[in-house]
Amino acid sequence: MPEIEFLQIFQGLATLLAAEPLIAFARVALIILGITFVYLGVKGTLEPLIMIPMGFGMSSVNAGVLALSATKTGTLFLDPIASDPAQLMDALQINFLQPIYTFSFSNGLIAVLIFFGIGVLSDIGYMLISPMRCMIIAIFAELGTVLTFPIAVALGLPLNEAAAIAMVGSADAPMVLYTSLLLARDLFVPITIVAYLYLSLAYAGYPYLVRLMIPKRLRGLVMETKSIPNISKGEKITFAVITSTLLSFLFPVASPLFMGFFLGIIIRESGVKPFIEFIGGPVLYGATFFLGLLLGVLFEASTILDPKVILLLILGITALLLSGIGGIIGGYVVYWISGKTFNPVIGIAGVSCLPTTAKVAQKEAREANKFAIILPWAMGASVSGVITSAIIAGIYVSLLR
Amino acid sequence: MEAVWGAVKLMFFIYGLAAVLSLIVAWILKLLFAAVQAQKARAAAAEGTEDDKTASEGSA
Known part of the structure; x- marks a missing residue:
């Protein structure tokens, strides 16, 4: 033996x-x-x-x-930096997750697939209830996405990396993944993990921010539900086609995101049930599952030992906090503009991750007053937030790539 | 310090541009909705006139 x-x-x-x-x-x-x-x-x-x-x-x-050899250690999961064709062929044959990473992750396809799904789940009709007010809230709710940028530069990050981490303020993790892949490829793993981690925590924390900034009397403000107009499928599809074409024309670098989101909306409104079920089910959940799994697999010890990770953790939470505060300020601005008839809690829904922040807003309003129904407006603010976030992503990528 | 000041200026530019574009999107939406509503109102009015005409012809 x-x-x-x-x-x-x-x-x-x-x-x-x-x-x-x-x-x-x-x-x-x-x-x-x-x-x-x-x-x-x-x-x-x-x-x-x-x-x-x-x-x-x-x-x-x-x-x-x-x-892996006498001098090298590694795993059989994937090689994130394989780019040379010969090296890539080796990686595809050795690492079991390499095909999914190479063909869907490193090119941003997975983020676009999730955007298809978000589009299918989004009813643009909510935004049509009051487009200007929803958009004003969404603009304020991007406060973290823009303010974190100079803060990150002041803390020593180059412009492209500062923009990538500032996108965490958009509260839209697939968008963060997409922009960080384009702007700061070396940091896309920690930035996207920070985004997903903080988004989970922010939704638990935002209700406290709402209670801190808005008195109970205003949180329970009842809104006039009769003012919700009836919007046809044709109107929604026309809006999606025009807006997507215009934004893609202005920001070709972000056109995959615009196309994904608005195509999802068009499919939803066209009523083609097999497509709706396929994109809203297997595509969305499949992409989310592999996004989570691959992010976890990419998070090796060497990633956490990068000194920039601490900085990213601080900047990520700063971005989300500022966006939450900005959204509520936006809610107050619309409250005053509307002659005190608009519930300012809707402001938090401008921080765009659909539909969670809208649900947070409705829950807070309902807890203050059981007759307060604000979900349609909150959903409108959330959809507007997705559009505004995509516009900011487009500007960042166009300027700093 | 110069880099930070440059980033602050860039931030204002980006925020301003994003705000303008977002409001243009909202305005397109508003305009589109107003146009469709106006068309619906015109169609309804035309239908009403047609009905009145038919009713008056019937009573004669």
């Missing part, structure tokens, strides 16, 4: 013991963090659709490190 080395059988343990102490510590910390994400996702504290696959991917990839 040949001599058997214990560590030769358990290669994961061998690579952990052979690694530098800091790397080994970071790997163990990320395994624990990943398992914590899964737990919090299952419990519902964090967004389960993203956190369960992301947490599990993170713990698996940091556990599954093995010796």
Whole structure:
């Protein structure tokens, strides 16, 4: 019987013991963090659709490190920096997630697929109730997306990386992924993870911000529901076609996002049921699942040891906080413009992630006054927020790419 | 310091441009909706005139 080395059988343990102490510590910390994400996702504290696959991917990839050669360690998951054709062919044959990463992730396709799904779930009709008011709120709710940019530059980030992290303020994680892929490819993994992580936390935190900034009397303001107009499918489709064409013409770099979102809306309104079910179901949930899983897998120990990650964590939360404050200020502005008939809580829905912030707004209004129905306006503000975020993403990418 | 000041100026430009474009989108929406409503009102009015005409011809 040949001599058997214990560590030769358990290669994961061998690579952990052979690694530098800091790397080994970071790997163990990320395994624990990943398992914590899964737990919090299952419990519902964090967004389960993203956190369960992301947490599990993170713990698996940091556990599954093995010796690839005498001098090199790695995993069999994927190689994010493979770009040379020969290197890429090797990676496609070795790493089991490489095909999905190469053909859908590194080119931003996965973000566009999620935008198809968001479009299918979005009723643009809500925005037609009061387009100007919704858009004013959405503009204010981008405060974090723009204010974080000079703050990040002041803290030492170059313009492209500052813009990529500032996009976290748009509260639209697929958009953050798309812009960071174009603007700061080296940092897209931590930036997108920061975006998803903070979005889960922000939705838990935004109700407190609303209660802090808006008195109960105003939170419970009842709005006139008779003013909701009847909008035909044809009008919605016409709007989607015109707006998408105009925005794509102005910002070709962001046209995949515009096309994805507005095509989703057109499919929804066209009533082609098989398409609606396919895009709103398998495409949206499939893309969300693989987005979470691949982000987790990309989050290796070396990523967290980048000193910029701490900075990104600070800037990410700053962006979301400023956007929340901006949205509520926007709610107040419309409240005054409308002669005090508009519930300012709707402002928080301008922070655009559909439909969560709109639900947060409705919940807060309902808790203050059980007769307060603000969801249609809140949904309108949220849809406007998606459009405004895409416009800002288009400007950032056009100027700084 | 110069880089930060440049970023602040760029921020104002980006925010201003985004605000203008967003309001243009909202304005397109408003205009489109107003045009469709006006067309509906015209169609309804034309239909009403047609009905009145038919009714008066019937009573004669």
